Amino acid sequence: MKKHWYEYLWVVSLVYLILGFFNILFAWLGLLCFSIPLLISIFGGDKAYCNKYCGRGQLLEILGEKYGLSQRKISPKILRTKWFRYGFLVFFMSMFLLMIWNTYLVFAGASLKEVVTLMWVFKLPWWWSNTSIVSNWVAQFAFGFYSVMLTSTILGIVSMFLFKPRSWCVYCPMGTMTQAICQLKHKKDNG
C-alpha cells in the first residue's frame, strides 16, 4: 500500500537531532514541534498530531517494532496514572520555564553557557558550535531547547527499549497537554 507523506516525518525528527550536533542553532526549529501539536489540538480539537504527524512517535515505533529494539513489555501502571502524567508535565514545564529564565539572564548580560544539559543534571560541553553569528541569548535558548529535546528523546528511547515501542507517549508532556486541550474543547462543545 502506498505510504502517505506524513509517514516519513520520522526522518525530520532524526535530522533535527543530528543537525544539533553540527550547529546548536538548529535547535530553534524544535519550536515547530511545540507549536504545531498545540495549534492542531486547539483549532482541530483532535489528536491528529499524535496519531499521524509526530515524527518522534514514528521513530520510536520503527526502532521498537521494525528493528526489534523494544522488549514489548507493558509499561508500569504508575506511568499511566493521571497524577504521574500531570506531575511529569508540571515538572517538565517548570524546567522549560527555568530554561527561558536562563535565556533571559543571558539577554540581561550574564555569560553564555555552552553546554547541553542531559536529564536536567548532566552538563555536556558543546563548544564546537559556532554561535558567533547570533546574540548570546539566541544561542543560550538553542542550548536550552536542544537539551530539552535530547533529554525527552533519551527518555523516549529508554521507555521504548524497556517497555512497548511508544511507551514514552503514555507520559509525553506534549501528549498530555494536547489530550487535556481536546478534553476541554469537547466538554465546552457538549456543555
Ligand code: SF4
Ligand atoms: S504523545 Fe508525544 S511523542 Fe507520542 S505521538 Fe504524541 S507528541 Fe508524539
